[in-house]
Amino acid sequence: MKSRSCASFDIICKSLHIMGRLNREFEATMRVLMLCLATLLMAVTPAGAADHCAVGVYRFEDGGFIDVAPGAGDGLRWRLPDGRTGALTEQAGAGWTSTMGWTGRPDGTEITLDCAQGNLRFNGRMAARIALRVVETQFAVDGAMLAGRLLLPEGGDKVPLVVLVHGAERTAARQSYALQRMFPAAGIAAFVYDKRGTGASTGHYTHDFATLAADAVAAMAEARRLAGKRVTRAGYQAGSQGGWVAPLAARMEPVDFVIVSFGLAVSPAAAEHELLATDMARAGFGAAETKKALELSQAIETLIDSNFQSGYERIAELRSRYSPEPWFSKARGSVVAPVLAMDEAQLRQVGPGIAPGISLYYDPMPVLRNLTVPQLWVLAGDDAVAPPGETMRRLAYLTAAGRHVTSALYPGADHGLYLYETYASGERVSTRAPDGYFTMMRDFIQEGRIKGNYGATLAGPNP
Structure with missing residues (x-):
């Protein structure tokens, strides 16, 4: 995207x-x-570099971390919590080269991956692989068997849990979602699952929001079961189409929070x-x-x-x-x-x-008006897919009506919460995520509130 x-x-x-x-x-x-x-x-998930030995999250000596995920083709992609990212391409006999965002331009990053030692060197800084506890699972719901994965932070401390609710993509979330590792690196348990009809999940691919919400409820139950007594509070983080699904799931079965990223409060x-x-x-x-x-x-x-x-x-x-x-x-x-x-x-x-089961005129407001769960909506100010204007107005109405809804708008960001460059042809190419976006979500999950503006324009019950 x-x-x-x-x-x-x-x-x-x-x-x-x-x-x-x-x-x-x-x-x-x-x-x-x-x-x-x-x-x-x-509806086939590209294999890419999903099984590459370097895929994982790594801790720097200062406590920070870097994620290495599958990239395009046989490549990889690194991400930092501040939103910077680059595509990694292996050069025969010459290691890996990095290009900025999705631009294809060299970014000057020097990176060495050492699978044998379980570490990497990033611009002169050493980082060691974080030993997350990973549990693969399958769970049945409404005629489908969904493939899921729980990732727990190191140690045995009690932690919050976030279930990652997919958008409308047909790729396998268990392969492509970097947040499944980034949240645990920040002290948050994460559960990721392949949407029905994608990846290793059976069932028919659908855009039916009620079916997808029931899947999310089942995923939450499975995540809680696997995580057991380590879970303190639990909720959803959802992108794009997930903005219709996660609030509906939270209405079906209450959770402690909902985060919607680049989603819509309109049909x-x-x-x-x-x-x-x-x-x-x-x-x-x-x-x-x-x-x-x-x-x-x-x-x-x-x-x-x-x-x-x-x-x-x-x-x-x-x-x-x-x-x-x-x-x-x-x-x-x-x-x-x-x-x-x-x-x-x-x-x-x-x-x-293309979009089986879609309801073009589904209005999420009846659900949102009756949802008492604290919500964080993070929107892209220049979103060419999910325009934020009317959604922001509706969220403001919900806040004024007493609902615990905080909205954050990142000006200059497009769908996916990515900053971008515009070519002469009019094509937009993503460069990075806004600095503060990941930290905002982390704080909301851990504490149920945010502690600043994180570089965004805010509205709602903020400190």
Whole structure:
């Protein structure tokens, strides 16, 4: 999800966010669209370097840590708690080279990995592998057997527990989520599981929020069972689509906290409307053009609601009517452009498998209004997939109504809570996470409150 080299369907294929993000240049979307769709439909987790001996988290002598995770292809990726990250590529006979974020540019980092000794050297600093306690498990829920993993900090001290709730990706969370190791390195037990129909989990891949929430509840129960008496407090951390799932799970079975990262407090359809309105405003168009763009979006919603079986005539009619107008090519959203890039035959073939079970008009507010669990919402100010505007307004309403909701907005961050560079083509490429993001989550999990602004704009019950 770090480079907009792959089309992103906010509503119908958020599963691509871990691999690519929407390029608002229509030509680039066209070039990669079919490749992205093929990847999505395969629902296969890339092996990458998941089994590389260096994958793990390492402690520096000063107490800090660095995580090494699987990267693209056979590469690896390092991450620091302050948000800095780099891609590692092994050079034959010459060790590893590092490039900044997802830019592909050398970042000057010197890193040596020593699997035999269980350590690494990072810019002259030695770090030793942290001996986390890792428990692999499987648990049954609603016709599926889900693969999970509990990671406990060293020692036997009592610790808080966080269950990581996935977004809509089809990759295996147990392979790709660095937070599964970073939280334990910070003294927090973490439970990660492969979403149904992905990785080692059985069942059918779905976007049905109720089903996914039931899965999260079952994951929490399994995590508590495995962690036993070491758990003090427990809750969820959820990204993107998980922002609809985790609060619903917490409503089903109470927990001690919920963290939502780059999620939405509006329906999927409303989010797409907000993106289209932003598209029109940025291109200098007004209310009349925005109304037409929304008309197009609503026709596409009808298509999706029919499981791509009907609604093609209406889309063809609107395309014929509006395509000569200047605003038409600027109406990207995260669904409109990719759908318009395909013909009816293509959509009928791939559409039904893209977002099975999705509820475009699911409104999370009834759940959020009745949720008494303390919540931390961390949003990206420049999110091109999950626009934060209306979500921030709704969170402010919840806070004013007495709900324990704290919201944090990182200006200049895009989906995934990544800062980015913009190329001349308009493509955004991620560079790093904001400094303070991980620390904010850590403090909220450990203490139920945050202790500053962590570089973000805050609203809600803060000290």
